[in-house]
Ligand SMILES: [Fe+2]
C-alpha cells in the first residue's frame with residue numbers, strides 16, 4: 001500500500017493551511033493501513049467519515065480565506081474542491097454497500113487528487129496571500 005507523507009515541497013507557506021494538509025495526509029495514511037486489513041471495515045468507515053469531514057472543513061477554511069482577500073481565482077478553486085467532495089461522497093456510499101474492492105481505486109484517485117491539487121492549485125494562492133501578510 002502506498003503511504004503518502006507530507007514533505008516541504010507541499011508547503012504553501014501558510015502555517016494553518018500546511019497543518020491542515022498534514023492532517024489530511026495522516027488520515028489517508030490511516031485509510032491505506034486499514035485497507036490492507038480486511039477485518040477492519042468499521043474502523044475504515046470511521047476513517048473515511050473523518051476524511052470527508054476534515055476535507056470539507058479544510059476546503060471551507062481555504063475558500064473563506066480566498067474570498068476574504070478577494071483572490072482572483074476563487075470561483076475556479078472552489079469548483080476544484082467540488083470534485084473531491086463528490087468523490088468522497090461516492091466512496092462513503094460504496095462502503096455502505098460493502099464494495100471495498102472498488103473503493104481502492106477511489107482512494108488512489110482522492111490521494112493523487114490531493115497531492116496534485118496542493119502542488120498546483122493551492123500553490124497559486126501562496127504568493128498572493130503572503131503578500132497580504134498571511135503566513
Ligand atoms: Fe484547495
Ligand SMILES: [Fe+2]
Pocket residue numbers: 021058062118122
Ligand atoms: Fe488545500
